[in-house]
Amino acid sequence: MAEPTQTQAKVPPAPPATLVIFGATGDLTRRLLMPSLINLTREGLLTDDFHVLGIGIEEGDDEMLRKRIADFHPEKGGEGDTGHGAAWDALSQRIHYMKGDFTDDATFEAVKAKLDEAGTKNAAFYLATASQFFGPIVEKLADHGLMAEAEDGFRRVAIEKPFGHDLVSAKALNAQILAKVAETQVYRIDHFLGKETVQNIMTARFGNMMIEGLWNANFIDSVQITAAETVGIGTRGKFYDATGALRDMVPNHLFQLLAMVAMEAPNSFDAEAIRDEKGKVLKAVRHWTAEQAAEDGVRGQFTAGTLNDADVPAYTDTPDVARDSVTETFVALKLMVDTWRWAGVPFYLRTGKVMAARDTEIVVTFRRVPFAQFASTAQERRPPANRLVVQVQPDEGLRMEISIKQPGLEVATVPVGLDFRYADRFDISKLTGYETLLYDLLIGDQTLFQRADGIEAGWAAVQPFLDVWAEGGRPEPYAPGSMGPDAADALLDRDGRAWHVGVGEAKAR
Numbered sequence: 001m002a003e004p005t006q007t008q009a010k011v012p013p014a015p016p017a018t019l020v021i022f023g024a025t026g027d028l029t030r031r032l033l034m035p036s037l038i039n040l041t042r043e044g045l046l047t048d049d050f051h052v053l054g055i056g057i058e059e060g061d062d063e064m065l066r067k068r069i070a071d072f073h074p075e076k077g078g079e080g081d082t083g084h085g086a087a088w089d090a091l092s093q094r095i096h097y098m099k100g101d102f103t104d105d106a107t108f109e110a111v112k113a114k115l116d117e118a119g120t121k122n123a124a125f126y127l128a129t130a131s132q133f134f135g136p137i138v139e140k141l142a143d144h145g146l147m148a149e150a151e152d153g154f155r156r157v158a159i160e161k162p163f164g165h166d167l168v169s170a171k172a173l174n175a176q177i178l179a180k181v182a183e184t185q186v187y188r189i190d191h192f193l194g195k196e197t198v199q200n201i202m203t204a205r206f207g208n209m210m211i212e213g214l215w216n217a218n219f220i221d222s223v224q225i226t227a228a229e230t231v232g233i234g235t236r237g238k239f240y241d242a243t244g245a246l247r248d249m250v251p252n253h254l255f256q257l258l259a260m261v262a263m264e265a266p267n268s269f270d271a272e273a274i275r276d277e278k279g280k281v282l283k284a285v286r287h288w289t290a291e292q293a294a295e296d297g298v299r300g301q302f303t304a305g306t307l308n309d310a311d312v313p314a315y316t317d318t319p320d321v322a323r324d325s326v327t328e329t330f331v332a333l334k335l336m337v338d339t340w341r342w343a344g345v346p347f348y349l350r351t352g353k354v355m356a357a358r359d360t361e362i363v364v365t366f367r368r369v370p371f372a373q374f375a376s377t378a379q380e381r382r383p384p385a386n387r388l389v390v391q392v393q394p395d396e397g398l399r400m401e402i403s404i405k406q407p408g409l410e411v412a413t414v415p416v417g418l419d420f421r422y423a424d425r426f427d428i429s430k431l432t433g434y435e436t437l438l439y440d441l442l443i444g445d446q447t448l449f450q451r452a453d454g455i456e457a458g459w460a461a462v463q464p465f466l467d468v469w470a471e472g473g474r475p476e477p478y479a480p481g482s483m484g485p486d487a488a489d490a491l492l493d494r495d496g497r498a499w500h501v502g503v504g505e506a507k508a509r
């Protein structure tokens with residue numbers, strides 16, 4: 001039978017606009033924003049009316065910024081070129097640079113003059129800066145009239161993470177921003193929402209009766225969300241030591257995954273309906289008492305060791321990290337979601353650096369069948385639980401684990417996996433994940449961006465862990481190339497469960 005063809009409505013190009021990037025000479029712009037803009041240009045989604053105005057504290061002109069980006073992306077066309085070279089040639093002509101201090105009024109006056117001079121109606125300001133600048137830049141943009149929308153134009157601001165440092169600071173930042181601009185103008189980025197597999201969770205659930213029909217505490221035993229990384233801290237010591245694994249990954253990335261898994265069906269697919277449901281479920285994550293947080297949260301810090309045959313110095317020997325640092329590089333949490341649908345179903349979350357493999361996955365474990373009605377099968381040989389594994393990255397895909405009869409005279413069951421891998425059907429490897437976020441920013445679709453209430457609900461749920469760890473103690477040590485400290489295994493073991501072995505971890509073993 002012929003494979004069904006992929007049906008996709010033609011997506012129209014983004015409206016004419018200028019993307020003003022604060023932090024244009026930084027890593028994010030070079031590594032993710034620019035490649036995404038090139039991909040969008042190649043797809044015809046950015047036209048000649050689209051311009052970039054980069055702002056950075058370094059001296060330089062348009063050519064300096066263009067050259068920097070080109071040097072970083074040496075793909076210049078030629079044989080085998082898929083249009084990348086041509087797209088870069090077209091886009092690069094419309095990239096401009098301006099030196100400017102993010103705290104200086106003169107910078108904002110100069111940006112205004114440039115936009116006015118070009119007759120720009122639509123502008124999106126992208127804050128690819130250190131987080132201490134988020135609030136002040138938004139204030140200055142508004143004070144200089146840059147956020148005022150003409151009747152036929154838009155003004156939007158995209159804000160990177162980390163959005164706040166804890167509940168109090170996140171609330172203060174929201175208040176500072178929303179005192180100056182409307183929520184409809186604010187696009188809080190969580191780049192996990194740009195990942196195809198993450199967006200696919202909603203489709204998998206709400207597009208399939210077979211899945212959604214069983215998606216509740218009656219059939220589901222537990223949920224695990226893992227984001228294991230092999231990378232260490234690299235040159236980010238200063239940022240990371242003040243942040244730690246919990247703040248860096250949990251209230252944002254992992255909670256976005258949790259919200260996708262646990263939310264109720266929205267009553268439409270528009271941004272507000274979806275964000276209402278995500279907000280509701282994040283608010284339903286139970287706030288642990290100090291004692292429970294101490295019991296249900298595990299923090300770890302990697303020691304010196306080896307990973308993939310390379311020596312890894314201890315976290316505390318990383319440049320710009322305090323030698324006696326108690327910052328965690330690994331975290332595992334047990335959470336409960338207090339809704340009718342999820343009553344009694346634990347959600348186990350873990351993430352960490354220099355672990356055995358890069359595995360970001362969601363594992364939904366179903367309840368086991370109550371009784372094994374197979375003539376010669378002893379009750380204790382009940383088939384194992386069914387599992388649905390969403391492999392977010394790498395090797396994006398979905399796997400369903402079911403039991404079948406093992407061929408032979410004896411009636412014995414054997415677990416098998418039904419696998420779907422994106423790579424077998426689609427080419428998503430060339431996308432950075434920021435394409436959809438940038439395009440949505442320009443067309444004004446806030447679905448994949450976080451709303452103030454969702455951000456605050458996330459921080460509120462992790463605050464008990466932050467508080468109890470701030471009181472003292474040290475993270476548990478773990479070796480590079482492991483899956484975290486023993487205490488993380490004990491967290492599940494005590495509930496009669498174990499962490500799922502991901503694809504990457506299985507290969508690494």
Ligand code: BG6
Pocket residue numbers: 161229231248360
């Ligand atoms: C970032 C964190 O937000 O996400 C990093 O600051 C982390 O520490 C990264 O490595 C993970 O993103 P991805 O897309 O590589 O899984």
